[in-house]
Amino acid sequence: MTSAPVTTALSEQSDSLMEGSAAPGFKLLSGTANAGLAQEISRHLAIDLCKVTLSRFADGEIFVRIDENIRGQDVFIVQSTNPPAENVMELLLLIDAARRASAARITCVMPYYGYSRQDRKDQPRVAIAAKLLANMIETAGADRVLGIDFHQHQLQGFFDVPVDHLYAAPVFVNHYRKKNLKDPVVVAPDAGAAKMARGFSRRLNGSLAIIDKRRPAANVAEVVNVVGDVKGRDCLLVDDMIDTAGTLSEAARALKRLGAERVFACATHALLSGPASQRLTDSPIEEVTVTDSIQVRPERRFEKLAVLSVGELLAKAIRFTHSEQSVSSLFD
Template sequence: MTVVFVKDQRWKTGKSEIEHPKSKIKMPLQFNPVKLFSGSGSQELAHLIADAYGRELGEVVISRFSDGEYQPHFNESVRGCDVFLIQSTHQPTDNLMELLMMIDAARRASAHYVNAVIPYFGLARQDRKDKPRVAIGAKLVANLLVAAGINRIMTMDLHAAQIQGFFDVPVDHLDASIIFVPYIKSLGLGHLTIASPDMGGSYRARSFAKFFNAEVVICDKRRKRANEIEAMTLIGDVTDQDIVLIDDICDTAGTLAKAAGLIMERGARSVRAVCTHPVLSGKAYETIENSALTELIVTDTIPLKQSSPKIRVLSTAELFAKAISNVNEHGSISTLFKVD
């Protein structure tokens, strides 16, 4: 970068410029070199993000030893760089520990700024004590990431938005609506109603419904135990409507299948589901296949274990790439969430 001092006290540079309000001197904004790396849990998405960002994914080797331990090693210098480590923590026992060790390795290698890009933030459902003598897993993970030396977190559709407050570093909380809304509009559903599969997701459903000026209905469920529903009732009229269920996580798919069946029984024309994070554990694929759902629309924050004719995957890569660019260039993140 060439910088020339001239008589009118201005800095000429190929970079963006800022001007001090008193001195009237324009100083160049300094953008540190960016390097992107991926843990073993998000390889496919990380490559797509790197492609969208316009550069190669950096090489980090995760050595695994016979006793189960592993050690990350960056095969290139990260000194003075803004490092972005891409890793979902959908299997936290391995993927979270791997991410923590990559953060530590980057710090010890003199990276200027270490950013954790966590498309799916595992343990987010453990955001409070819902019964005596249990851990608050989400807070523990936040503490571990900060203790490891992270400077910034980037994630998408946290199960509870207030988890951002668990961190003592900035959190960029990306909204997947910018990805889902255009797709739903492309379907041309003439009688659209948005639905929440439970009371807790009603705010999320209402926020999504605003993009379409659509009505909202709610399924009120009562759990017998974790991942098992005892009863469900529907609040609202779905007769002759095309229903889109909105949720952040699809785990066993039991709630979605139950809600879809109830909605169709009440006279709906069709029912689809939009879920950001396809955890899809247990018999989820079988449950979806046998359900009344026309389609389950998810993102690639978690790689699918198998394909399914009922599951459509929309990529988050471009959104993450733009967010990474804006972070590095000191731009706005909120401007990325404007939906046409």
């Protein structure tokens, strides 16, 4: 085995604590996909992250060891499955290690469900990657899954273990209520985001508009029409993820052409692939708000970007799950 472990300060004590403390029998582990979010969750839970060794062999193989006794414990493993694929492998190895260490229950806390867009066979001879990933997580030994804003709600049905599906909407709504939006219109960038946009418009006392778009090729979007009145009003584009930002940037331009006053955009998962940062910088969007479900690397940040934390939301959900309380009560 080579070099020192590439652990990401997985055992540092938090300095600001949420009221109350975790009950005995509760362990929080983290992979390296988003160590910052894991630290934020541990801070709100007022517990240390469990000590874990994550290192590489000379050929790049991942080595995982849990450095504390977790026998009979309720274990929560925080790891998003965004690229690179090593994040998926880390998650599976952490689950397997916890199961072989005789954890009483293992909950996979997956803020971002990678491969979720590959959820159906829409072409001949393609894989359904979202279902495959669900199978692997279950086979590794997860007893429960906790996630935020899946690409499609029906992905919960890919698992045969309980799934708690959280929404980042309360985090965004609190942010935009402080903006004092003028006669707000919440805009769905496509028909698939209409349900999410409807929920935002209800909470913000706004109206709803929908972008009619088409995709001539993968990651290429063309706005055909805007259904709804946006003239002279502040518009908020909402979606579950931003990948190359082609959809959002084109939608923002279409709204401006139709006389929108100001345009804002928010999305839970900030993939920000390829030209995304530059496209959003060049777009008429005043502010792009995302969460830290995926770690936003420094080179992908830009002036208009605001990152909100879902650490407190996940911490509450973990605490409720551990104490067998209703997670849905978080959204009442």
